[in-house]
Amino acid sequence: MATPPGGFDVVLSRSGKTVAIPEGKSILEVLEAEGITIASSCLEGVCGTCETDVLEGVPDHRDNVLSKRERESNKTMMICCSGSLTPVLVLDL
Amino acid sequence: MITAEDNEALVRVGKGTVMGDFMRQFWVPACLSSEITSDGDPMRLMLLGEKLIAFRDTEGRVGIMEHVCPHRMASLFFGRNEQGGIRCPYHGWKFDVNGNCLDQPNLPDKNKYPAGTKAWAYRTIEQGGMVFVYMGERQANPPPLPELAPIMADPDDRNIALTQRDCNWMQALEGDIDTSHLGFLHAGTIDGDRLDPTDPARFTVINKAPTINVSEMDFGTMYSAQRGAEVGFEHHRYACYLFPFWVTYPSDSIERNVSANAWVPIDDENTMIFNIDVQRSSGKGRKIMKYTDGTTVPGLARPVEYLPRTTDWQGRWRPVKNSSNDYGLDRELQRNGGVYSGIIGIPLQDQAIIESMGPIIDRTREHLASSDRMVMLTRKVMLKAARDYRETGKLPDFLDHPEYARKARGGDLVVPEGTDWLDGYVDAMTAAHGPYPRPEAAE
Numbered sequence: 420m421a422t423p424p425g426g427f428d429v430v431l432s433r434s435g436k437t438v439a440i441p442e443g444k445s446i447l448e449v450l451e452a453e454g455i456t457i458a459s460s461c462l463e464g465v466c467g468t469c470e471t472d473v474l475e476g477v478p479d480h481r482d483n484v485l486s487k488r489e490r491e492s493n494k495t496m497m498i499c500c501s502g503s504l505t506p507v508l509v510l511d512l
Numbered sequence: 513m514i515t516a517e518d519n520e521a522l523v524r525v526g527k528g529t530v531m532g533d534f535m536r537q538f539w540v541p542a543c544l545s546s547e548i549t550s551d552g553d554p555m556r557l558m559l560l561g562e563k564l565i566a567f568r569d570t571e572g573r574v575g576i577m578e579h580v581c582p583h584r585m586a587s588l589f590f591g592r593n594e595q596g597g598i599r600c601p602y603h604g605w606k607f608d609v610n611g612n613c614l615d616q617p618n619l620p621d622k623n624k625y626p627a628g629t630k631a632w633a634y635r636t637i638e639q640g641g642m643v644f645v646y647m648g649e650r651q652a653n654p655p656p657l658p659e660l661a662p663i664m665a666d667p668d669d670r671n672i673a674l675t676q677r678d679c680n681w682m683q684a685l686e687g688d689i690d691t692s693h694l695g696f697l698h699a700g701t702i703d704g705d706r707l708d709p710t711d712p713a714r715f716t717v718i719n720k721a722p723t724i725n726v727s728e729m730d731f732g733t734m735y736s737a738q739r740g741a742e743v744g745f746e747h748h749r750y751a752c753y754l755f756p757f758w759v760t761y762p763s764d765s766i767e768r769n770v771s772a773n774a775w776v777p778i779d780d781e782n783t784m785i786f787n788i789d790v791q792r793s794s795g796k797g798r799k800i801m802k803y804t805d806g807t808t809v810p811g812l813a814r815p816v817e818y819l820p821r822t823t824d825w826q827g828r829w830r831p832v833k834n835s836s837n838d839y840g841l842d843r844e845l846q847r848n849g850g851v852y853s854g855i856i857g858i859p860l861q862d863q864a865i866i867e868s869m870g871p872i873i874d875r876t877r878e879h880l881a882s883s884d885r886m887v888m889l890t891r892k893v894m895l896k897a898a899r900d901y902r903e904t905g906k907l908p909d910f911l912d913h914p915e916y917a918r919k920a921r922g923g924d925l926v927v928p929e930g931t932d933w934l935d936g937y938v939d940a941m942t943a944a945h946g947p948y949p950r951p952e953a954a955e
Contacts, residue, residue, distance in 0.1 A: 458514045466881045467888055468513065484882050486725060488932070 427503040431455075431512045432474055446498040446510075455512065457498070464500035471496055472511035477504040514891065519875040521895060523680045525777040526561040534898035535560060535756045537648035537907055539657050541774045541786045542566060542576055545638050546669055547828075551593050558825045560647065561779040564634075567593045567609075575609030576645045578632035582613075588631070589823070607631040641667030642786065658731075658754060658910070658917040662772040662788040670793035674829040675785045675816055677863055680872045681757060681777040682891075684785065687866045688759040688773055689890060691737040691749060692883040695720035697861050698812070700852025706803040712765060712924040713801070715739045715747040722749070724885045725933045729951050730909060731755065731916040733893050735886040736933040741926045748933055752920035753890045755897060755908050759922075763789060766923030766937065767944035781871035782826060787859070811851030816859050831863065839864040919951045 425442040429450075440449050447459055447469055460468040464482030473496050480490045482497035489495060498510070514522075525532040540559055543566060548555055554567040557576065565579040565588045579587050581600040588607075592599040597614050599606040606615040613628025635646040635654045640663035646654040657663065665671070677684050687693070694716055704718035716722075722737035725748075732755050736748040752760045757775045764771075774786040801809040817832045833840040839855045841864070846854025853861045880888060900906050910916045927936040934951065941948040 456515050458518070460513055460879050461881070466879075467885050468880050470888065484885065486723075 425449075425502065427505070428507045429503075430475075430507060430509045432509055433512060440502075445500060446502075446508075450498070450512070457512070459499055462499045464497050467497065469497055469499045471498045473508060474511055475509035476507055478502070478508065479504045513878055513880070514875045516876050518891070518895060519873075521898065522682050522875075522891060523872050524780055525681065526780065530898045530902050531756075531894075532560055534901045534907075535777070537650075537655075537901070537911065538756045539637070539644040539646050539655070541776055541784075542636070542643045542645045543828075544669060544672060544674065545574075545641050545643055545667065548574065548643070551595075553823075554589055554591055554593055554598060556589050556823055556825050556827070558778045558782075559645065560777050562647070563825060564645075565589055565591070565598070566643065567591075567598050569593070569598075569609050570596050573609045574636045574638060574643050575607075575611075576634050576636050576643070577607070577611055580632075581605060581607075582629050582631050605629070607633070609633065609636070639663055640665055640788070641669055641672055655911045656914040658758070659914045660754070660758065660760070660772055660917045661770045661921065662760075662790055665770065665790040668790075668793050671788055671790050673785075673787040673815065673859075675787070675859060675863070676778065676826060676828065676830050677783045677785055677867060678781070678835065678871065679783060679867050679869065680781055681775045681783040683869060683873050684783045684866055685753075685757060685759060685773075685775040686887050686890075687862055688761055688775070689733075689735065689751060689753055689886045690884065691724070691735065691751065691886065692720070692722060693865075694749075697853055697865060698858050701850045702801075702809055703803070703850075706805065707801075707809075708804055712741075712747055712926055715741050715926075716749060716924075719747075721883075724883060726885045726889045727934070727951075728889065728893050729916075729920070730913070731920050731951075732758075732910070733886065733890045734920065734951060736937070738933060744929050745926050746929050746931065748925045748927065748936060749923075750925065750937055751886075751922035753886075753893075754917055754920050755910055756894075758917075760920050762922040762924055764791065764923055766921065766925040766940050769921065769923035771922065778826060784829065810849060811845070811853075811856055811861075813857055816857065831860065833860055834863075835867055915949075919949050 425440045425444045429438045440446055458468050460466045467484040477493050478496040479502040481501045521530045548566050548568040550568050550572050551570055554565050557564045557566045563579045564576050566576045568574050583605050586602040590601045597606045597608040603618040611631040611633030616624045637644050699717045702717045707714040719739040722739045725736045727734055732753040734752045736750045739747045741747040749762050751762050760772045771789040776784045778784050819830045819832055839860050841854045845851045855861045855864050897908050925940050938950050
């Protein structure tokens with residue numbers, strides 16, 4: 420597994436909470452450490468279980484699930500392995 | 513995996529549950545029209561965990577109501593279906609198909625309830641050879657039936673196959689949108705080199721690891737399983753999920769296929785499958801699969817053979833081959849007979865595998881893969897819709913837009929390489945049926 424791409428903030432739209440994702444950590448592992456339960460399985464971007472809707476920001480897609488069209492839409496991402504190209508990502512969580 | 517809380521929300525369908533309350537706002541297939549006859553025997557019917565009675569009155573109208581008499585709670589199963597209503601055999605109270613009380617003959621006139629006492633009846637409608645029941649809040653003003661091509665067709669019992677499956681409805685439905693099992697459970701030992709090279713079904717046999725395209729739709733969800741075809745072409749196999757339990761599954765080319773399954777909960781642990789394929793009786797649909805040398809591909813045949821019917825709550829449409837006899841599993845057929853599962857017939861192969869998971873899957877323990885994207889998306893879309901209804905009272909627009917269902921078909925299609933999967937679908941449907949509404953992907 421590649422080094423997770425941390426170094427940005429994630430805003431959880433439903434609670435309004437902001438969570439910093441440090442270098443070397445994935446969004447999923449930071450959120451789970453915060454006590455937020457998210458469905459996941461492979462942790463390597465091959466299964467698609469952790470697919471999450473993106474409301475704002477541009478993900479840095481590193482998975483093998485999404486089609487080219489889905490990647491370019493920037494509306495969804497796999498939070499186990501993908502990062503952010505913008506300083507903040509707002510997720511539908 | 514999903515959380516235990518999400519799993520519970522998905523699978524439970526009794527009154528007061530998240531999914532059960534949501535599902536009740538849609539028309540539910542109840543039985544075949546032919547299962548109840550004018551002034552014939554009242555039929556025990558369990559739907560969404562509710563014990564109901566179904567009967568057809570002297571004029572042919574259908575009544576579906578709670579099975580107990582509102583007087584002293586005796587079961588109307590024992591009732592007399594006579595002269596425009598069902599009469600409780602205990603004290604003779606009589607009810608019409610709408611639950612109106614027509615008679616209270618054990619009471620002196622001055623003691624009869626002025627307006628009678630209503631039985632707990634639901635709205636019903638007949639369409640396409642089936643009886644539908646509406647168990648939702650809008651009893652005075654129920655929504656229209658979805659305009660699914662298979663149920664809009666002329667009624668013909670030969671096109672409709674009911675089967676009870678002994679497991680939760682969602683588990684059964686997920687089996688219908690799990691497309692990559694096709695190349696194994698049903699076609700694992702079919703020899704693709706011996707099939708007609710122009711038969712699009714061949715690609716599903718020779719390429720067993722399709723890419724899955726998925727999208728949320730205004731009627732539910734949709735996928736295509738994408739595979740390479742001849743040089744320069746791609747094969748797509750489409751199917752749709754429509755709220756709350758319909759799947760338009762692929763059983764022929766996209767232009768010809770008119771089929772659907774309704775996965776109707778009997779209760780939390782039992783499901784009635786309504787399988788409709790309007791090509792079945794005419795013989796215009798897919799022919800029995802044959803190799804180019806004329807021999808029949810083994811192991812695929814319908815129909816299912818049923819146990820004798822009983823009047824039990826779960827006494828209808830039960831297969832002879834079931835868990836008690838391992839579905840007729842033949843190990844020799846599995847080893848050397850060209851049938852991957854060793855079980856004869858696609859419906860029974862599915863029945864065996866889905867029931868083998870147990871009555872309700874513990875989805876916290878599974879390991880879904882990219883082949884399961886349609887399953888994942890459909891769960892998510894379903895849960896969101898059901899929870900939105902619970903929290904805000906809002907239902908999907910589809911409920912009052914039955915025409916959305918016209919866009920939702922399944923089937924096989926071969927398109928030039930690089931064609932967008934939804935564009936290919938719309939072009940093929942337009943060519944076959946005239947201008948076609950584009951399914952709006954919600955991605």
